[in-house]
Amino acid sequence: MTEPRADAPPRIEANGLTKRFSGVTVVDNVSFLVEPGQILGLIGPNGAGKTTLFNLMSGVLKPDAGRLVVNGVEASGLPPHRLARLGLVRTFQLARELDKLTVLENVLLAARTNAGESLTGALFRPAAVRLDERAATERAREMLALVSLSDHESKPAANLSGGQKKLLEMARCLMAEADTILLDEIAAGVAPHLVDEIALLIQRLNREHGKTFVVIEHNIGFIRALASRVVVMAAGRVLAEGSFAHVSANPAVVESYLGQAA
Amino acid sequence: MDAYLVAILTIAGIYIILALALNLQFGLTGLVNFGVVGFFCLGAYASGIATESFHAPFVGGLCVAMVTGAVAGGLLALLSLRLSGDFLAIVTLGFAETIRLIFNNEDWLTGGPKGLLIMTRPVLADYSRSANAWMVLAVVLTGAVLTLALMLRLAGTPYGRVLRAIREDELVPATLGKNVFVYRLQSFVIGSVLMAAAGSLYAHYVQTITPDNFTTPVAILVWMSVIVGGPGNMLGSVIGALVVVTIYEGSRFLTPWLGFLDAEQVSALRFIVIGTVLILVIRFRPEGLLPEPKHTPVVPATRRPALKG
Ligand SMILES: Nc1ncnc2c1ncn2[C@@H]1O[C@H](COP(=O)(O)OP(=O)(O)OP(=O)(O)O)[C@@H](O)[C@H]1O
Ligand SMILES: [Mg+2]
Numbered sequence: 001m002t003e004p005r006a007d008a009p010p011r012i013e014a015n016g017l018t019k020r021f022s023g024v025t026v027v028d029n030v031s032f033l034v035e036p037g038q039i040l041g042l043i044g045p046n047g048a049g050k051t052t053l054f055n056l057m058s059g060v061l062k063p064d065a066g067r068l069v070v071n072g073v074e075a076s077g078l079p080p081h082r083l084a085r086l087g088l089v090r091t092f093q094l095a096r097e098l099d100k101l102t103v104l105e106n107v108l109l110a111a112r113t114n115a116g117e118s119l120t121g122a123l124f125r126p127a128a129v130r131l132d133e134r135a136a137t138e139r140a141r142e143m144l145a146l147v148s149l150s151d152h153e154s155k156p157a158a159n160l161s162g163g164q165k166k167l168l169e170m171a172r173c174l175m176a177e178a179d180t181i182l183l184d185e186i187a188a189g190v191a192p193h194l195v196d197e198i199a200l201l202i203q204r205l206n207r208e209h210g211k212t213f214v215v216i217e218h219n220i221g222f223i224r225a226l227a228s229r230v231v232v233m234a235a236g237r238v239l240a241e242g243s244f245a246h247v248s249a250n251p252a253v254v255e256s257y258l259g260q261a262a
Numbered sequence: 263m264d265a266y267l268v269a270i271l272t273i274a275g276i277y278i279i280l281a282l283a284l285n286l287q288f289g290l291t292g293l294v295n296f297g298v299v300g301f302f303c304l305g306a307y308a309s310g311i312a313t314e315s316f317h318a319p320f321v322g323g324l325c326v327a328m329v330t331g332a333v334a335g336g337l338l339a340l341l342s343l344r345l346s347g348d349f350l351a352i353v354t355l356g357f358a359e360t361i362r363l364i365f366n367n368e369d370w371l372t373g374g375p376k377g378l379l380i381m382t383r384p385v386l387a388d389y390s391r392s393a394n395a396w397m398v399l400a401v402v403l404t405g406a407v408l409t410l411a412l413m414l415r416l417a418g419t420p421y422g423r424v425l426r427a428i429r430e431d432e433l434v435p436a437t438l439g440k441n442v443f444v445y446r447l448q449s450f451v452i453g454s455v456l457m458a459a460a461g462s463l464y465a466h467y468v469q470t471i472t473p474d475n476f477t478t479p480v481a482i483l484v485w486m487s488v489i490v491g492g493p494g495n496m497l498g499s500v501i502g503a504l505v506v507v508t509i510y511e512g513s514r515f516l517t518p519w520l521g522f523l524d525a526e527q528v529s530a531l532r533f534i535v536i537g538t539v540l541i542l543v544i545r546f547r548p549e550g551l552l553p554e555p556k557h558t559p560v561v562p563a564t565r566r567p568a569l570k571g
Contacts, residue, residue, distance in 0.1 A: 081438075084438055100430060119416075123412075
């Protein structure tokens with residue numbers, strides 16, 4: 001796996017990102033850095049603009065202003081598939097499972113290289129297709145095992161419970177072999193014993209494989225346990241930034257968010 | 263009777279190709295193409311003009327039809343695929359009507375409403391009428407079988423999985439690094455090429471084409487074939503086309519028993535019957551006669567499936 005080099009560029013460099021919806025500024029001049037190997041917590045009250053910020057970082061929405069640099073590459077305004085290829089993948093707050101595909105197929109889709117996914121490959125390179133698909137299937141099963149979904153692999157994804165769909169999002173993300181993973185409330189709706197497992201999994205992927213994470217979560221314990229740095233958003237702006245201890249001592253943060261969440 | 267059977271099978275073969283092409287676009291990729299008949303018409307005229315005005319052999323006409331279909335499909339896709347599904351539906355519908363009107367009015371090229379007479383046939387030499395009919399049938403069925411093989415291959419590989427993912431929710435494959443637009447473009451263009459090829463086969467089979475052969479009912483029959491057979495299931499489209507064409511063409515055998523109806527009423531009755539079949543399928547078997555096949559993994563699962571949940 002990709003060990004971050006000492007001189008590696010930041011995974012994500014956001015500079016003045018701004019997004020307006022019909023005149024309302026939902027993300028307002030947000031700047032921050034995500035360094036390789038970091039687990040960055042992103043917290044803030046409902047409607048703070050966290051998910052919108054993820055949408056800007058993953059190319060799902062185009063910023064009205066500001067710059068985005070991913071792994072040292074200018075990425076402002078790139079479409080989602082280009083950002084994914086730069087090594088940045090995300091999960092969705094409302095799980096977007098592909099209903100009619102099986103759980104295994106949902107994960108297989110995320111394979112990074114698969115000869116059978118190109119038209120010419122599918123038609124003219126049967127041996128390569130078979131080889132890649134075998135390797136992908138074995139890897140996809142490992143990913144499903146990591147999120148305890150192995151027993152469900154042949155079900156249509158529509159038949160999973162809400163929590164399981166979130167786990168499927170996680171498995172799909174891991175399958176994509178990205179350097180940077182954006183998790184949008186991955187633990188919400190997931191059974192409590194699995195939440196702990198996910199936290200351990202994130203920690204392990206971070207330590208052993210050098211994966212970088214940005215984690216949106218309302219579960220403050222989850223953030224405290226995982227995040228090496230925390231960015232607090234409120235009303236579209238960055239309210240505070242620093243270690244968990246640092247931001248949770250900030251009166252403005254306590255007032256706008258932690259006071260009610262705790 | 264023999265001749266009728268050959269005729270019905272030939273028409274069925276052509277509709278099978280059309281239905282398979284639409285199934286690739288709609289059933290697998292979720293692209294709503296209401297302009298099926300436009301591509302069919304374009305292929306028929308392109309092929310007919312190539313063979314009659316430019317003396318190309320049948321195979322040359324077929325190739326011209328396919329290239330024309332590719333260009334038209336590509337242009338239409340570039341115009342509308344980036345936009346919403348509804349937009350594509352309207353653009354393709356407009357395209358089909360535009361094509362028909364152009365061919366109706368450009369008499370110098372197409373013979374206009376009088377029609378285009380096509381002497382070139384996809385047969386070896388002039389044998390008897392019935393031998394010719396069998397040879398045309400063989401050519402059409404070969405085309406249908408090749409199309410089916412291509413579709414089964416595309417649907418069964420990871421390529422088809424990406425198309426189905428786009429159909430379900432395009433944002434997911436996009437955020438996983440798939441270029442959704444390229445896949446949609448490919449799917450739409452391959453479908454267009456096949457529809458135009460079907461048009462070429464049709465033109466050289468019926469030998470006189472007029473713009474009236476290419477009106478909306480043709481597209482309705484193709485859509486019904488896909489819906490009844492089961493969107494996403496290629497064999498379903500074959501069965502769906504057979505069912506729809508049998509009802510549509512077979513109804514002429516009932517005419518003797520329907521003496522109290524005139525010809526126009528009989529032809530209206532066909533659509534009533536097909537419409538009823540469609541309603542029954544949608545009501546009682548919305549996934550179609552053959553539902554989308556379950557895709558089995560290339561490596562069998564090692565562990566036992568869960569007993570619970
Ligand atoms: N597509 C959209 N069009 C209009 N307004 C939007 C859109 N998406 C989000 N918003 C608005 O932007 C604001 C920020 O939403 P966002 O989903 O980013 O918040 P969030 O911090 O993720 O909240 P939560 O914690 O509830 O998930 C909200 O007021 C929301 O209503
Ligand atoms: Mg959110």
